Amino acid sequence: MSYSEKILDYYNNPRNAGSLDKTNACVGTGLVHVPEYIEVIRLQIQVNPATSVITDAKFKTFGSGAAIAVSSLATEWLKWKTLDEAAQIDDMYLVEELDLPPAKIHCATLVEEAIKAAINDYRTKNGLEELKFEEVETGFEA
Amino acid sequence: MLKLPVYLDNNATTPCDPRVVETMLPYFTEIFGNASSRNHSYGWAAEAAIDLAREQVAALIGADPKEIIFTSGATEGDNLALKGVFEMYADKGNHIITTEIEHKAILDTCKHLEKLGASITYLKVNREGFPDLKELEAAITPKTIMVAIMYANNEIGVINPIREISALAKKHGVLMMSDITQAAGKVPVDVNRDGIDLATFSAHKIYGPKGVGALYVRRKSPRVKIIAQIDGGGHERGMRSGTLNVTGIVGFGKACEIIFQEMETEGKRLSILRNKLEAALLQLEESYVNGSTANRLPHVSNISFKYVEGDALMMGFNKNIALSSGSACTSASPEPSYVLKGLGLGDDLAHSSLRFGLGRFTTEEEIDFTIQTVTDTVNKLRTISPLWEMFKEGADMTEYY
Numbered sequence: 001m002s003y004s005e006k007i008l009d010y011y012n013n014p015r016n017a018g019s020l021d022k023t024n025a026c027v028g029t030g031l032v033h034v035p036e037y038i039e040v041i042r043l044q045i046q047v048n049p050a051t052s053v054i055t056d057a058k059f060k061t062f063g064s065g066a067a068i069a070v071s072s073l074a075t076e077w078l079k080w081k082t083l084d085e086a087a088q089i090d091d092m093y094l095v096e097e098l099d100l101p102p103a104k105i106h107c108a109t110l111v112e113e114a115i116k117a118a119i120n121d122y123r124t125k126n127g128l129e130e131l132k133f134e135e136v137e138t139g140f141e142a
Numbered sequence: 143m144l145k146l147p148v149y150l151d152n153n154a155t156t157p158c159d160p161r162v163v164e165t166m167l168p169y170f171t172e173i174f175g176n177a178s179s180r181n182h183s184y185g186w187a188a189e190a191a192i193d194l195a196r197e198q199v200a201a202l203i204g205a206d207p208k209e210i211i212f213t214s215g216a217t218e219g220d221n222l223a224l225k226g227v228f229e230m231y232a233d234k235g236n237h238i239i240t241t242e243i244e245h246k247a248i249l250d251t252c253k254h255l256e257k258l259g260a261s262i263t264y265l266k267v268n269r270e271g272f273p274d275l276k277e278l279e280a281a282i283t284p285k286t287i288m289v290a291i292m293y294a295n296n297e298i299g300v301i302n303p304i305r306e307i308s309a310l311a312k313k314h315g316v317l318m319m320s321d322i323t324q325a326a327g328k329v330p331v332d333v334n335r336d337g338i339d340l341a342t343f344s345a346h347k348i349y350g351p352k353g354v355g356a357l358y359v360r361r362k363s364p365r366v367k368i369i370a371q372i373d374g375g376g377h378e379r380g381m382r383s384g385t386l387n388v389t390g391i392v393g394f395g396k397a398c399e400i401i402f403q404e405m406e407t408e409g410k411r412l413s414i415l416r417n418k419l420e421a422a423l424l425q426l427e428e429s430y431v432n433g434s435t436a437n438r439l440p441h442v443s444n445i446s447f448k449y450v451e452g453d454a455l456m457m458g459f460n461k462n463i464a465l466s467s468g469s470a471c472t473s474a475s476p477e478p479s480y481v482l483k484g485l486g487l488g489d490d491l492a493h494s495s496l497r498f499g500l501g502r503f504t505t506e507e508e509i510d511f512t513i514q515t516v517t518d519t520v521n522k523l524r525t526i527s528p529l530w531e532m533f534k535e536g537a538d539m540t541e542y543y
Contacts, residue, residue, distance in 0.1 A: 041528070063454065
């Protein structure tokens with residue numbers, strides 16, 4: 001399988017790989033794994049409670065090079081967005097940005113779920129109710 | 143100077159040895175005759191070349207030249223052996239015994255025969271890669287016509303106890319067939335000592351050309367008969383028609399001669415290099431060799447590096463090292479290697495495996511480079527693996543595997 005140059009770049013030079021302190025109240029952690037796929041994706045966001053702006057984002061991912069690349073890209077996109085803006089990140093934007101091959105589209109879907117999980121983890125930690133995300137019909141099948 | 147990428151996929155195929163190529167060259171242009179042409183010197187020259195090659199091929203496996211049928215490769219040989227025996231021995235029975243971790247050329251052909259009324263027993267193998275011989279014997283029925291078990295496995299290099307298996311087959315009057323593709327020329331194979339009635343292998347795994355192979359069919363005690371699967375002219379004593387691939391067969395013969403002469407010294411050299419590679423990579427935490435290490439081809443090592451994914455691992459160095467992973471993630475739902483699953487490996491290990499296949503042209507410098515590169519890549523990927531972090535923290539990980 002041949003990957004786009006962008007995927008190779010993110011794989012070879014992953015941005016924002018690492019961990020944030022998950023016990024910190026300002027940190028939201030989203031860890032996603034579904035049995036159909038092998039990928040395990042963890043995204044973490046650090047939020048400024050005064051502004052709701054994401055000031056830092058980190059990832060760790062087990063899976064193919066595509067899964068690593070899409071996780072890394074997502075952390076770049078998350079930084080300096082408000083939580084509301086971050087909640088708008090759609091997996092199809094990630095797919096298009098990296099030109100993910102059909103067999104790897106599910107990686108972007110998993111990353112989108114990890115973003116939502118991280119946001120909700122932050123919200124529950126801070127006494128806010130969990131957001132309900134409605135599935136957007138995209139016409140794609142992952 | 144190290145020439146990149148380092149080629150460590152010699153179980154998939156090997157380059158032609160220049161000595162083989164040199165031997166083949168005149169047969170493209172000057173000695174181009176059809177070996178079946180009886181009336182002129184072009185034909186006679188081709189026939190003489192075929193006769194020599196048949197002796198060289200037979201010598202490698204201790205066979206009589208008359209017992210060698212040239213084919214297009216091991217896959218055709220497997221098809222011809224299974225289908226040809228199934229058809230010929232239909233009066234005796236329809237049952238064939240094989241294992242779950244055979245090459246697809248065996249397994250897919252068995253699936254085909256099942257549609258034609260065959261009954262196939264697929265024996266399970268243990269963690270080492272061996273079938274249980276008691277189970278094997280218990281599976282034999284009066285309807286059993288053949289046991290088809292590979293000499294050495296292509297993914298893990300494990301060598302089966304072929305003599306013991308063939309003794310069981312013989313005891314019950316059942317034919318013994320073996321795909322010897324990975325073993326021939328790498329370890330001593332002798333069809334008489336090993337009790338093999340049909341054997342198939344190919345030239346391109348032993349530094350010969352692609353597109354040529356042989357099926358060994360025993361002529362004495364027992365005399366094995368098969369029904370041809372390619373008709374048209376009665377070549378190869380009626381068992382495989384079609385104008386002989388003279389050039390390829392000449393190369394195959396030369397390749398057999400060379401590898402037979404060099405087998406012992408080359409086997410020692412490769413096992414030293416393989417052991418060096420393996421010992422160094424096992425220095426990495428949570429890395430494991432798959433399959434038996436006691437009974438194994440000298441040039442193969444299949445290693446799992448837990449908590450990193452095989453394809454991601456290869457992506458880290460596929461510009462510099464060419465090898466195979468046990469994780470075939472070409473589809474959305476990745477199917478790990480059925481051979482590794484057959485050994486009972488969980489997804490955690492099956493998805494994290496690499497097969498190192500050394501060969502005639504592998505150098506120590508290349509092995510040193512491979513050790514360094516693979517070690518660096520595993521370490522790098524583990525630093526960004528959440529599973530590695532959880533493992534290090536002693537977290538419960540059953541959910542993920």
